[in-house]
Amino acid sequence: MRILQIFGFFIILWQYRADCLYMDTFIATKLEEDVMTRGCKNLEDTTPLLRLKKYLFCTYDNTVRPNHQKASINVTLKLMPKMMEYIGHKEILTLHSWMSFSWTDTHLTWTPNNFDGVTYIHVKSDELWVPDLCVHNSSDMSNDVLKMPTTDCLVFNTGSVICVPAVKYMSKCDSDYTYWPYDQQTCHVVLGSWSYWKEEVDFHFDGNGINMDSYKNNTLYDLKFVDAVKHIKKYECCPNNTFPKMDYSFMLIRHYGIKHKTIITPAIALILLTLTVLWLDSRSVERTAVASVNLICHLFCLYDLHWQMPYNGINPPNIMLFYRDSLALATFALILTTLLRKLQNMSTDMPNWISSSTMFVINNRAGRFLILKDEKSKITGDSIVIEDSSDLSKSGRKESWRYFAAIVEWLSFFCVFLIYVIILITLLPTG
Incomplete structure (x- = not known):
C-alpha cells in the first residue's frame, strides 16, 4: 500500500512537469509568432509607408542627437511672424509666429527604390529628435517653452527634416516712453539652444532669417523688422565651448493718431x-x-x-x-x-x-x-x-x-x- 502511494506521487509530479513544459513551449511559440507578425523585423507588409516607418523607427531614439559625437548638426531657421501683442506696463512682447526648422538626421535615410519610390513621409515632431530652441530673454521660462510645439514634419530620403510649428515667443523689452505718444520701442527676441553648444548644434539663418509677408499689424503698434544677427558667446561654466545666439531685432512704432x-x-x-x-x-x-x-x-x-x-x-x-x-x-x-x-x-x-x-x-x-x-x-x-x-x-x-x-x-x-x-x-x- 505504501509503495502504491509513492508510485502515484511520482506519476502526479511527472504530469505536472509535462504540463509546465508544454506551457513554456506554447508561450515561446506565441511570442515568436507575435514578433513575426507585428515586430520591427517583419518587412513583408503590403503598405510601403508602413514598412518604411518600421524600417526607420524600429531602433530610433528621439533623445539621441543624430550625428556623430564630434560632428555638429546645422539647423537653419526662418521666422514668419503672424501677429504680436505688447503689454507696455509689463514690458512683454508676445510674438505669434511660424518658425521653419530644417536639418539633416543621418538616422533617417533610405533608398526610395526599396519602398516603391517613396521619397518623403510625414512624421510627428514628437517622434523625432528636434533642436531645443528657446527664447533666452523670455519672460516665461517654463518647460513648455524649452521644446518644439507638436507639429507634422517632412522627412526626406536624404535625411533632410523640415518642421514648421506654430510658436509663441515671449521676450522682455526695455521700454522707453521718453517721446510718448510718439514712442518707438526696440525689442529683441534672442533664440538659442538650451542644452547644446555650437560644436553639437549650430544655428544659421535662412536668407535674412525672417519673412514678414503674412504679418497682420497690431492696432496699437506697427512691428518693423530691423535685423537678425548671430552672436557667438562663451560662458564661465564651459570655457572650451561656444553658444550661438540668434538675435532678432524689432521696432514697435506706436499709432499716435x-x-x-x-x-x-x-x-x-x-x-x-x-x-x-x-x-x-x-x-x-x-x-x-x-x-x-x-x-x-x-x-x-x-x-x-x-x-x-x-x-x-x-x-x-x-x-x-x-x-x-x-x-x-x-x-x-x-x-x-x-x-x-x-x-x-x-x-x-x-x-x-x-x-x-x-x-x-x-x-x-x-x-x-x-x-x-x-x-x-x-x-x-x-x-x-x-x-x-x-x-x-x-x-x-x-x-x-x-x-x-x-x-x-x-x-x-x-x-x-x-x-x-x-x-x-x-x-x-x-x-
Whole structure:
C-alpha cells in the first residue's frame, strides 16, 4: 500500500512537469509568432509607408542627437511672424509666429527604390529628435517653452527634416516712453539652444532669417523688422565651448493718431492761452479771468494725462515735463497779473533805478511804440515830458508805475514765448 502511494506521487509530479513544459513551449511559440507578425523585423507588409516607418523607427531614439559625437548638426531657421501683442506696463512682447526648422538626421535615410519610390513621409515632431530652441530673454521660462510645439514634419530620403510649428515667443523689452505718444520701442527676441553648444548644434539663418509677408499689424503698434544677427558667446561654466545666439531685432512704432488729438492738441492750445494772458492788459478783468481758467485747464490736462500715461520706468515722458513746465508758466502768469494790478495802483515814489530804467525804455522808439498808450503823455523830440514833472502829483506817480508795469508785461510776454520755444526744441522727438 505504501509503495502504491509513492508510485502515484511520482506519476502526479511527472504530469505536472509535462504540463509546465508544454506551457513554456506554447508561450515561446506565441511570442515568436507575435514578433513575426507585428515586430520591427517583419518587412513583408503590403503598405510601403508602413514598412518604411518600421524600417526607420524600429531602433530610433528621439533623445539621441543624430550625428556623430564630434560632428555638429546645422539647423537653419526662418521666422514668419503672424501677429504680436505688447503689454507696455509689463514690458512683454508676445510674438505669434511660424518658425521653419530644417536639418539633416543621418538616422533617417533610405533608398526610395526599396519602398516603391517613396521619397518623403510625414512624421510627428514628437517622434523625432528636434533642436531645443528657446527664447533666452523670455519672460516665461517654463518647460513648455524649452521644446518644439507638436507639429507634422517632412522627412526626406536624404535625411533632410523640415518642421514648421506654430510658436509663441515671449521676450522682455526695455521700454522707453521718453517721446510718448510718439514712442518707438526696440525689442529683441534672442533664440538659442538650451542644452547644446555650437560644436553639437549650430544655428544659421535662412536668407535674412525672417519673412514678414503674412504679418497682420497690431492696432496699437506697427512691428518693423530691423535685423537678425548671430552672436557667438562663451560662458564661465564651459570655457572650451561656444553658444550661438540668434538675435532678432524689432521696432514697435506706436499709432499716435488718437493720442495726438487728445494730448498734443490741448498742449498747443495751452501755449496760446498762456501767451494770451500775458498779451492782455493787466488792468483788465478779462486777463485775471483768462489766467484763472488757464491754470485750471493745466491742472485738468495733467490729471487726464496721469491716467493715459503708461508705466514709463526711469525716464519721465517729455510730454509730462512739458505740462509741468507749462503749468509753472501758467502759475507765473496768474501771479504776475495779480502783482501788476497792485503795482499800477501804487502812488509812492519810484526808486531811482526803476525810474531811470523806465525813462530809458520810453525814450526809445520801440519802447514808445509798445508802452505809451496814454494820451496824457506828451512826446517832444526824443524825450518824454510828463505833466507836473516838477512836482509829481499822486496821479503822476501812478502813471509812472503804469509805465513800469507795461514794461514788465512785455518783458514777461517775450520771456515766456522764448521759454516755450526752448521747451519745444528740447522736448520734441528727434529722428
